[in-house]
Amino acid sequence: MSEPAILDADVGIVGAGPAGMAAANVLAAAGLAVTVVDEGHRPGGQIFRQLPEGVDAHGAIAEPPSHRHGHTLLEEFARGTVRTIAGATVWDCKPGRVWFEHDGASRLLRCRHLLLATGAYDRCIPFPGWTLPGVLTAGALQVMVRGFGVVPGKRALVVGSGPLLLPTVTALLSAGVQVVAALEASSRWRALRAVPGVLGNLARIREAFWYGKQLLRAGVRLRWGWTVFRCEGDGRVQRAVIGQVDRDGRPRPETARTIEVDVVGAGFGLVPSIEIGQLLGCASRFDPARGGHRLIVDDRQRTSVPGGFAAGEVCGIGGAEVAIAEGTLAAHALLHEVRGTPVPRASVARALAERAAADAMLRAFAPLPGLHALAEPDTVVCRCEDVKLATAQAAAACHGDSLRAIKVGCRAGMGPCQGRICGPSLQALATGDGRRECDLPVVQVPLKAVRTATIVEAPAD
């Protein structure tokens, strides 16, 4: 039986990660018809990534204490009445309408209210050799291990900055991979700034201790103020040159040393995935400590577009606890609009508290501008279009230093990823100024590359 091209719901949610699931659970329990579209093949998002259906591998991968929240959410989500469209790629939207490609078909979700829980993706910072097969994002390695039970390699290097390096290391250890080095670009002293934000939050302290114990047990030492300088290999990564960086992240070449590795996970923080919100017309703000451009929401998770809500990483990087709290709050606020039920004060307070704790912690891992000095003139910065750093710099010098001028001048950001990978660092790379405020990237339809037939056959609303 073919599925209907047009779906109707009281509430449409984009994203089945912690924020989307938390909201869906509350709304469905209140009796609303909820439909969630998600690009993943199973609910959970990236943080609570599930194995393919039918695999019970409880305990095969070591999990931090916070993941029990994920299990609770997933169980309730599976039990409830939420309709989930998995494997859906959203390519167009307007208020109350979401067009997506699903299983080769072009479909449309119509809803009165829309919640964006679109999450985030890894921030990439180019370095020589980062295009070699075997050099992946930190998130990619976690998906490999926790989502598919596939072993990434034998000898791994983990580099980057921020709290997500730790789950990457523990996922690799669970897979039996030797973690040759784990390098945090921030200095230990800068990281101490995170401590006040964590102190008042028992769950976060417990989490930090759990990771510390896992690393200690495996004999892996997190090295502060280190990063990767380059990767080398014949057709795939075989070696990495690592070394120390100064307080701004600038490499100190005299400290370089070579290690043999067969897989590299690089994660320099996360970038909010705001494209759908942008296309809807939601107001956004450049907020470097929260990962870059993020959607603006009020104290009830309302975006600037009537009927549009947003929760979790799309409102700024903050982690799963923030996402759950904000998703729950968004659902209560939405119920208030639909039914007039009061928004529980505790829900508002919890979202505020989790966000404040996350903000305080992430300030210590704000992107280091000096890391943009890792790329060399012939380093590819835009992978889709094979644009090298020297070309991007020439474009900025000739056409101007706005994101749009650089794109027009050298095609960087015009490939199928639409600048999601190079965009967050392109201006810093091309202008040599890592502290400037980045322009808001232009979004266009289709939001993601889909088949032409999907666009031609799109159901009319």
Place this chain on the structure above:
Amino acid sequence: MNDDNRIPGMQSRPAIAFTFAGRSLQARVGDTVAMALWAADEVALRQSSRDGAPRGVLCNMGICYECLVVVDGVTVRACTTVVRAGMQVERGGRP
């Protein structure tokens, strides 16, 4: 099948056959093309647009389009496409 690149205890799934660039391989039900190929030690999935350099999985979550391959004549992301039995996968070219 060779399960060297699989974590023991996480593989209670039947094996299915598919091909990559003419090579016969096996996936587990539920694998994406990208993960089945990684487990089979196929890490270079396409050639880059201008330099022709080998490229493979970068983000593994449908963002970067680096893992483009051709399935039944259609260019798709290997990391978001689930393997079907008998699937014929070819290397991707220019994105």
